[in-house]
Amino acid sequence: MKYRASRTTLPQAGAIAILSAALAAACSDKATPPAGGSAATPTSSAAEPSASSAPQPKKPPRTLQGSALALSPDGARVFVADEDHESLFVLPAGLTDEPARVIAAPGPPAQIVALDGLVLVTVRTLPTDDARAAREEIRGKTPTPEGAKSYGATTLKSAPLEMRPWTGKFIHPxxxxxxxxxxxxxxxxxxxxxxxxxxxxxxxxxxxxxxxxxxxxxxxxxxxKPFDPNTVRKSQGGLLVGYRPDPEKGLVEAFRVGVAPDAWGLGVTPDAKRAVVTSAWSGEASVIDLEASKVVASLKVDREPRGVAIAADGKTAFISHLVGTALTKITGLDAAPEATSVALPPSPPRTPFGSELGASLAYSLVFSPDGKSLYVPRHALGAEGIGAWWGAPVVDVLDTKTEKHIAPKHSPAYPKTRTNAEFIGDPPDWMASEGQPPGPRPELVQPRATVYRKKTDTLLIASEGWDALTEVDALTVDPAMFVRRTYDLSGAYDAFGHFALRGGAPSAIALSEDEDTAYVFCRTTFDVARIDLATGKASWLHLADDGLxxxxxxxxxxxxxxxxxxxxxxxxxxxxxxxxxxxxxxxxxxxxxxxxxxxxxxxxxxxxxxxxxxxxxxxxxxxxxxxxxxxxxxxxxxxxxxxxxxxxxxxxxxxxxxxxxxxxxxxxxxxxxxxxxxxxxxxxxxxxxxxxxxxGLLPPPTPVRELSEVEKKGKAIFENKNTANCASCHVPESEFTDRTAYPLRALSTRQGFDEEENVAFKTPSLRFIAGTAPYFHDGSATTLEDLVRKNGTRMGNTSSLSADDQAALVAYLKTL
Incomplete structure (x- = not known):
């Protein structure tokens, strides 16, 4: 069954061609942090534009959705955000031997949107001086243009639908x-x-x-070189940084806007007047006025907001999340923004009868050209299928009019599937449940990025886990089951570790204007791959060696x-x-x-x-x-x-x-x-x-500030042996845990689980606890407030605390 979308085009940039004067103002004004925003200090290293500069026609951008890799509107340059080296790269689109431009970022850059005359970049954290010194010790020196190395053109293997590819070769160390x-x-x-x-x-x-x-x-x-998390985490906030292209330096900083720490996702409205930035660890979405260079709204959203997709009318945005099944919808981008949650249960055709699936890894999402469908690659946790012990990588499709999943729920009678895969035995111990799909596609595992290819009505999906770029049919109700082609981005693997020697962990995709060439940034090998989608020819540019x-x-x-x-x-x-x-x-x-x-x-x-x-x-x-x-x-x-x-x-x-x-x-x-x-x-x-x-695995950035009076009160309660007595087990000096297992009163057994025989649980670390809901080993406490309120004397003693004391304790826990 096909789900067809009418072929209307994306809005062209009459809207994008905003007045030069407005863009010049955005590029030259020194922004101030929004009220209640981060403490990031705005700076400007750009020269003031001439007041007499005549307005120039603006070329439409290749996309208004952020990614770690972007093409300039004229297609001549590739911009790369390398957060592990805390650098930006500006490359020729042909990945030739022309030297790359390397720009040291104020912190780890995450996503880029390249407009004509303005390049927007989210920066996850502006570290404090001591945090910056610690981070530099970890990541090594800033890359240099001389460190870039070109790899010659190679033909990639393209796997047809029936293959479960292990392409590539093994190389001895x-x-x-x-x-x-x-x-x-x-x-x-x-x-x-x-x-x-x-x-x-x-x-x-x-x-x-x-x-x-x-x-x-x-x-x-x-x-x-083990780092001190308490130092490395220190942040003055996240940033949206505006750069203007420069023929000598590549990019020159024009303005900064402070947002909540861990700024990651980015989307820009079609008129280029507003941007939406997601702050992953902080659980916030910021709406930014680009002409005034300031935040106009900061909205609390669910855990780990990531990708941003803005509708063609510029009034509505959708946000994906690494945790949970729902999306966030922001309305009123042009006026008074508001955030609501939109349910999107993963993969109805793969859902076992009577069950609800979890979801994770929704790093990205993308609209169909007509805006009627919204595609979300992610993991469907618990999804059925042969070999799907953990679930399956899927592409969920939201009908934007009804805000419902377009795929029908699985019924016992229809649809049914069979497989002749040689390694599957007889039912019932090896076969999927009746009516369920066959095994998950390994080349889609850990989906990290996606783009829509309009000329073929397909999606290109980057698999971080399989080092692959896969093209799937976008006009079906279950795109992950209709793989057209898979490109192994490496071609060779370490014989010892089976990890890619190049093209490892692809995390970003950009398409050329004619959509015949795909550019892919590969994060663990620090390469950019340029792939001719018609012939499979590919070339790579190695940007820098790993600083670890x-x-x-x-x-x-x-x-x-x-x-x-x-x-x-x-x-x-x-x-x-x-x-x-x-x-x-x-x-x-x-x-x-x-x-x-x-x-x-x-x-x-x-x-x-x-x-x-x-x-x-x-x-x-x-x-x-x-x-x-x-x-x-x-x-x-x-x-x-x-x-x-x-x-x-x-x-x-x-x-x-x-x-x-x-x-x-x-x-x-x-x-x-x-x-x-x-x-x-x-x-x-x-x-x-x-x-x-x-x-090397850095903790999330958190703001540096003095504790409030309420938080100080909560700290005293936490440490008081005569009241809550939390610190006796959650020892501050050792990651807020004594690493000892204690018999605890059993919790009520949740539906779908069995009663615990062993009720001695190790004291968990409380570090970064504010961002790790739900709580307990069984996830039965949905919030810290819920945990403290219901705890009683099970862990320490919160039963005698007043409501105000409990609130103070929770406030302190959120600072750890």
Whole structure:
């Protein structure tokens, strides 16, 4: 069934061609922070424009939606926001040997919109002086133009619909540099790639560390540099920065507008008079008057707002979120903005009967050309399908008129699907539930960016986890199930870690005016790929080397990687821990049968656990049919893993290495054996991951300020052993935890979960707790206010606190 949209065009820039005088004013005025906004100090490094400058015709921008990569309106230049190097790059569109321009940003830049004569950039944080010094120690030197290296043109492999691609080749560590320099022809793949095993067949195992073909490279001798989260986090606020193009310097700063910390997403109205900026950690959306360079509205929204899409009338915007299923809708952009929530349940065709799915990773969203449909690539947590233990990457489509999902709910009778995939056994233990779709498309895992290609009515989606650019049909009710082409952006992978040697973790896409060329920024290898969509020819420009120590840089690539069988069953660490934070989801953990042996596993929903068949031994049938599933909320990682241990909700793992090894087992399907935890190369992978977690995965920025009187009162209550007595377990000196498991009064068992046998839970860290709702291991407390009000004497003692004291305690907790 096709969902057809009429072909009207996007508004052209008669609106974009705002008066030159207005743009000049925006570029020259020194903006002041909005009332109640951040403490960012506005500056201007641009020369004042001549008052006699004649108005010039404005060329329409390629897009008004922010991304980490943008094309100039004339298509001659590529702008890149590299937040890990805290730099902006200006490149020739042909990715030639012409030197790149490198502009040091005031903080980590996130998204760009390139107008004619004005380039807008969101900056996640303006760090304090000590935070800046700490960040520079982490990221290394600012890149230089001389550090950019071009890779020659290569033809990418395009996978047809029927293929489940493991394209690419494996390169031994000693040959990496030769291959990247074009001095070495890589071997063809030889079955090294993982695939789901057939029933009864042993799963592929990692080769032992002594194997010449798969051995880990030696530790590089670059010790990690663990940072102090309390220093690195310090922020004077987020920014929207306006730059004007300059022939000599590339970009020259014109103005700054202060917004809430962690400024990320960006959208501009068609008349270029207003912009919407999302501040992810702060949970705010700011509406900015670009002519006056000031914030006109700051709106509180749900957790982790990210992408911004503004309707053609310039009055309405939609915002996606990394956490939760709903979108935010802002109306009255041209007058008095207001924010409301719009429900968008993920993937109705994949939803098990009687269940509700969670969602995460909605980094981006995009309108159809006529504005009737809004596309949101993301993860549908708990979605059904063969092998979908955690869910599936999907593209949800909102009908903007009805504000409903266009896909029908799944019914028992229709539709039905079958598959002849060789690795799927007989029902009911291996097959999807009747009427459910087959397995999820791995090349869409961890969707990070999307654009609409009007000439073909398709969406291009960048997969952070699979290092792929995939084109899907936009005119269907379920675009993720109709893949037209997939481009492997790397072509070669490290034989040890299976991470991309180039084209790793694509995070941004831009289309040329004729829509025949796609530009992709790849964040873990710091490349820009230029792809001819008709021929598959591609070239790369390597912008800079990773500023982290080599070991931590490997860890960065492993963190996003969904290809490595040893790490997990089809998703990367960044799938559940985007930006090192959390997906806000409560998983089910239970002992599931793997070829008649029980192993601990996570599943999204109870419905994802398949039943037993006539060949299942009686002693394991009960466990397979109804295993006990306990709630486990995803914990935040960034800024919380400096200690050696213990880790786990029950403090069951004494070291971080043990916890990550346990994670390798938990994060895979019930039919898969885990990786070989005794192999030296797998321990090496963990070493690299730990280096990245402790010295490269930065915590969210939070404002530096004195505590208010209410917050000071809450701090005194927190520390008082005779009242709340919080600090006895949540020790401030050790990340607000003593890392000890205590027996606690059992909580009421939530529907869909089983009662906990072990009620001794480790004291969790309270650092950054304001942004990690819901709370408790089972997510039963939706807010901090709810947690404190209902706690009683279960943890410390809040039962005797007055309402004002409880409010003060909550206010202090939100500052941690």
């Amino acid at each position: 000693k040959d990496r540099e030769k291959w990247l320099a074009g001095e070495l022809e890589a071997p063809e793949p030889s079955g090294s790639a993982p695939r789901p095993a057939k029933p009864g067949e042993p799963s592929p195992k990692a080769k032992p560390s002594g194997s010449a073909s798969a051995s880990a490279p030696p530790k590089q001798g670059t010790p990690s 120590p080599v070991d931590a840089a490997y860890g960065r690539r492993l963190f996003t990687n969904a290809r490595s069988f040893e790490l997990s069953g089809g998703i990367g660490c960044a799938a559940c821990h985007p930006d090192g934070r959390d997906d806000g989801y409560v998983w089910r953990e239970g002992m599931l049968s793997v070829r008649f042996h029980d192993f601990p596993r996570f599943v999204g929903l109870r419905a994802n656990v398949k039943g037993a068949n006539e060949n299942t031994p009686p002693n394991v049938q009960a466990a397979m049919q109804k295993p006990k599933l306990h709630p486990r909320q995803t914990p935040m990682l960034a800024g919380r893993v400096r200690a050696s241990g213990p880790y786990g909700w029950h403090a069951e793992n004494q070291t971080l290495i043990e916890r990550l090894l346990a994670g390798f087992e938990l994060h895979r399907g019930a039919w898969e054996d885990g990786g070989d935890t005794t192999a030296g190369q797998n321990i090496a992978k963990i070493d690299y991951l730990i280096d990245y977690l402790q010295s």
